[in-house]
Structure formats: structure tokens, C-alpha cells
């Protein structure tokens with residue numbers, strides 16, 4: 316018998332037992348549904364994480380810190396001593412940080428000397444007091460460094476390449492708080508950032524206002540870390556602020572972390588190894604992504620486990636259904652054999668029936684997952700505040716893979732019943748009334 | 749020509765052994781209609797199954813067109829049955845859920861008849877038993893006589909040389925049975941095929957060229973086989 320004829324006959328047999336076929340395939344459908352959704356969630360999650368990490372970090376940048384030799388003991392206090400954790404309120408290093416040593420100027424030099432390192436920027440985090448603009452109140456503010464390679468979404472304006480020293484990028488909510496009617500309105504206007512000199516904190520305040528021109532208004536994106544990037548300044552502008560605020564304090568030129576920039580993204584790993592040899596801790600953007608992805612993969616694994624469980628259960632359903640089908644059709648099998656159908660072809664007939672069931676279940680489950688997921692996607696993004704990001708990403712190849720896999724599993728489940736059918740003695744079979 | 753040489757079929761083992769066919773030998777010439785008669789349980793069906801290669805007697809030969817089908821590989825016997833023989837059973841064995849068309853097309857599919865030739869053949873076979881108008885009906889909706897006519901259409905569609913019929917009219921009343929017999933004989937005469945029909949019915953046996961009587965597994969008498977062979 317030709318394979319196409321066998322497939323057609325298999326399809327017809329199933330259609331004649333619609334309810335049973337449907338119920339059996341629904342069991343696989345549940346597995347297909349779960350697996351498809353979890354794969355889509357995994358894919359979406361990874362892409363989401365990738366996008367977050369990519370837009371908040373730079374593939375050519377490593378974040379370098381230095382752990383204390385003995386991270387578990389608290390270092391003794393030595394005022395101004397090298398590598399010691401500086402104390403005192405309002406120090407730029409922030410609160411006492413256990414387990415970390417500060418990076419000094421010599422550390423930065425060591426890093427800069429490594430081959431393929433293009434630049435070292437310490438994390439200046441000057442504590443500024445407020446931001447304001449003409450005719451407006453003063454608002455609390457914190458500034459961070461603009462990185463030209465990190466993607467940013469603009470509501471208005473924007474810059475090509477780096478920010479100039481006198482430029483600033485405002486987050487959308489700052490723009491509206493500062494009284495600009497819309498983001499475009501803010502472009503080209505000036506804002507003032509107020510900072511206090513730390514050294515003089517006991518001998519009478521010395522404070523200054525720094526003026527910047529708004530170059531762009533960044534819009535809220537599902538990709539941006541909330542805490543970061545409300546107010547962005549160019550690297551040298553931030554350095555200027557830092558020097559003004561911190562110069563002369565105990566913590567001046569001591570940094571919690573530094574960004575090391577390499578020439579090419581591929582060199583990141585190499586430089587990381589050298590840095591670690593020298594006693595630093597370095598994190599590439601791939602590391603950050605890896606951490607997030609591990610978490611996603613664990614979640615995905617659990618979901619896939621549930622899907623697999625559903626599939627395993629459905630295997631028994633298929634075996635049972637096919638056995639019943641063989642028993643019911645003993646006579647038909649006998650007749651087909653009497654008419655000269657070979658054992659192999661009889662076996663194939665039942666194998667294809669099992670395959671059809673698998674295909675049907677896979678298609679129904681995966682189809683529902685895709686349709687349901689696509690409908691639910693905007694709602695999920697809305698609920699999780701992801702903005703324009705889709706958490707469920709269906710790749711046609713994966714869906715196809717799920718269906719193919721389930722067909723294969725169904726065929727395996729159908730082996731025993733198909734064997735029974737092919738081994739049936741036609742005379743015996745024709746005797747059953 | 750079908751030559752049966754000394755076949756013996758035993759069921760069970762040792763003291764339970766039961767000889768269903770005991771050293772049966774005969775020759776059926778081409779284009780002959782043969783009736784196999786005997787009491788219930790005498791071994792008629794068993795003999796028919798052995799002659800068609802469905803069953804394998806432990807001793808003997810069944811030579812059809814010069815080939816001993818008992819020594820063939822299973823695949824070859826299947827092929828032989830698919831292309832040269834067909835069957836009609838007492839209880840029809842039509843596929844109730846399938847259309848008449850699909851019922852009749854089954855032997856063509858099994859014999860790998862090309863797609864293009866099938867439609868014409870199926871329709872010709874259905875027309876021969878006057879069921880062409882029921883082409884699309886499901887077999888379950890047919891009457892008993894129609895079902896057996898459908899079984900005849902299925903048996904003749906691939907133009908076999910030999911048709912085995914096991915009490916083809918056993919489940920039908922005599923009038924309906926006569927109609928079914930006519931269709932069967934018409935085909936056999938037209939095509940010069942061989943018909944081997946197992947029956948209790950003397951009237952049906954009388955329509956045949958030859959007869960084989962069987963009693964307790966032994967051939968007790970034959971009639972008409974040699975005469976035709978000599979011709």
C-alpha cells in the first residue's frame with residue numbers, strides 16, 4: 316500500500332471515532348499548550364533580559380570592584396588608611412559597604428595599563444542637592460553618567476555620540492515636574508543643579524549651581540532600570556561635579572566601582588581574566604545577562620516539567636486508545652490482511668493514526684497557546700509595566716518543534732498497539748463476529 | 749490452474765490434536781466454478797484458507813500458476829493475494845463506516861494500483877453490482893443483499909483470477925441470494941476467472957462446473973474437475 320493511501324485511511328479511521336480521537340489528543344494538547352507557552356516565556360524572558368542588560372550596560376564595558384581580602388571580617392578602622400573603608404556621613408562612597416575595598420587612583424592606573432583597555436572611568440556619584448529651572452521650585456535629584464553606547468529612548472531631542480559638558484538629559488517625569496508643557500518644550504532650555512562642597516560642611520556651607528542645557532528628554536521604556544538615568548550628564552561634567560563636591564574629603568578619589576572599557580566586545584572576557592588575576596572582581600555585560608538567564612532557565616525548566624508530565628500522562632491515553640481501536644477493528648484488520656495488505660502496512664496504518672493524534676493534539680495545544688498568548692501579551696506587559704516589551708515570544712520553529720516532538724512521542728506510544736495489529740492472525744480476526 | 753497436493757492441517761497438539769484437513773489432493777482447472785460442500789465443521793473453510801495462503805497447512809503443496817504458495821515468503825503471498833485473488837465472506841465484512849467507494853477502493857490501494865486508474869475501476873465494479881448510485885453512501889446504510897453486492901464489487905474490482913467465496917449467500921434469503929449469485933457468476937463467466945465457493949446450498953452447487961465433497965476433513969468425492977481438465 317502506498318504511504319499516502321495509508322495516511323488517508325488512518326485519518327478517516329480517526330474521523331470515524333471523533334470523540335475518542337479528540338479526547339485523546341486533548342490530553343497531549345495540554346502538554347503542547349504548557350510547553351509552547353513556557354518556551355515562549357523563556358524566549359521572551361531571555362530576550363527581555365537581554366534587552367534590559369543591553370540597554371543598561373555596554374558590551375565593551377566591565378564593571379570592576381575589589382573585594383576585601385577577607386570579606387567576612389570587618390576591617391579595622393584606620394583613618395585615611397589606604398584601602399580602608401572611609402567613614403563619615405555624606406561621603407560619596409555612600410554608606411559603609413561590607414566586603415568591598417575602595418578603588419584608589421593607583422588601582423585605576425593598573426587597570427588602564429592592561430592591554431586592550433581603552434579607558435577607565437571610576438563611578439563618580441556626586442551627591443547633588445537639587446535640580447531647578449527658572450521660575451520653578453527646587454527638586455531632589457541624583458545624577459549619573461551618560462554612556463553613549465547604551466541605548467536610550469527619547470521622547471524629544473537626543474544626542475548622537477557623547478553628551479557635551481554643558482548638556483543634560485532629563486527623564487520625562489523630571490521634564491514635566493520642572494514645568495515644561497511637553498518634552499519638546501524642554502529641549503534647549505537650561506536647568507540648574509545645586510551641589511554643596513563636602514569639605515566645608517563644618518566651616519560654613521559653600522554651595523554652587525551648575526547650569527546645563529537640556530539635550531534630550533528620555534522616555535520611560537520597559538527596558539530601563541527605574542533607579543538609573545533620571546538625570547544624565549556627560550562624563551567630564553560629572554567629574555567636575557564630583558571634584559567640586561568631594562575634593563579634600565577622606566573619600567576623595569576612592570571609588571566603589573569603575574568601568575573599564577575595552578576596544579572590542581570580544582576582548583571583554585580576556586580583560587576580565589587579567590583583572591581577576593590582579594585581584595579585582597569584574598563583571599561583563601554577558602555575566603549580568605548570564606545571571607538573569609540562569610534564573611529564567613530555572614523557571615522555564617519547572618514549567619517545562621509540568622508540560623512533560625502532561626505529555627507522559629497522555630502517552631498512556633494514546634496507548635489505551637490505540638489498543639481499543641485495534642480490538643474494535645479486529646475484523647477490519649483481518650479483512651485487509653486477507654486482501655493482501657502486508658504486516659508492515661497494517662503496522663504503519665496504526666502508527667500513522669497515532670501520529671495523527673499527536674499532530675492534532677500538538678496543533679490544538681500549540682495553536683491555543685499562540686493565539687491565547689498573543690491576545691494576553693499586551694495585558695501581561697501592561698500588568699508588569701513592561702511598556703512596549705512582549706514577554707511571550709513565539710518562534711515558528713519552536714512551535715513546529717513542539718508539534719514534531721509530540722508526533723514522535725505519539726508514534727512511540729503507538730508502537731505496541733500497532734505491533735499487535737500487525738501480528739493479528741487474519742483467520743482468527745475474520746472469525747470474530 | 750490450482751493444484752492441491754496432499755495437504756494436512758492439524759489443530760491442537762498431542763492427544764488434543766484434531767485433523768481438520770486430512771491429505772486432500774485435487775486439481776482445479778482455469779476458468780472453473782467449483783463448489784465445496786460438506787457438513788458444518790467438516791473443514792470447508794479451513795481448506796479454502798489453505799488454498800488462498802491465509803493459513804499454512806503443515807504438510808502439502810498448493811501450486812497456483814506453477815508456484816507453491818506455501819513456500820513463498822509472507823510478503824510474496826500478500827502480493828499474490830492482492831493481485832490474483834479475492835474473498836467474499838458469509839458476513840460480508842464491509843467497512844460499515846466507510847463509503848461504498850472507499851470500501852471498493854481498498855483492494856486497489858493494497859495492490860498499489862495507480863491513483864489515476866482507480867476511479868474508473870471502482871465505478872465499473874460498483875456498476876457491475878448495480879450500486880453505482882450508492883457510491884457515496886456509507887456501507888452501514890445498505891441492506892444485507894446490498895452489502896454482499898458491495899463485497900462482490902470489492903472482490904472483482906482488481907480483476908482477480910480466483911475468487912474465494914465462503915457461504916456468500918448464507919446470510920441472505922433465497923431471492924436475494926440468487927441475485928447475488930448471478931452477479932458473481934456473471935463476472936466469473938465474463939472474465940474466465942475461477943470461483944471457489946463454499947456452500948451448503950445444493951442449488952448453488954448445481955450452478956457450478958465442478959464440486960468437491962468433504963467429510964471429516966477428507967475429500968469424499970469430486971465431480972467435474974477431471975472432465976474440464978481434459979478439455
Ligand SMILES: Nc1ncnc2c1ncn2[C@@H]1O[C@H](COP(=O)(O)OP(=O)(O)OP(=O)(O)O)[C@@H](O)[C@H]1O
Pocket residue numbers: 759760766768786787788789790791792793794795
Ligand atoms: N483455530 C482452531 N483451533 C482448533 N480447531 C479449529 C480451529 N479452526 C477450526 N477448527 C476446527 O476445524 C474443523 C473445521 O473447521 P471449519 O471452519 O473448516 O469448518 P467448516 O466446514 O467451514 O464449517 P462451517 O460450515 O460451520 O463453516 C472444525 O471442527 C473446527 O472446530
Ligand SMILES: [Mg+2]
Pocket residue numbers: 792793794914
Ligand atoms: Mg466455514
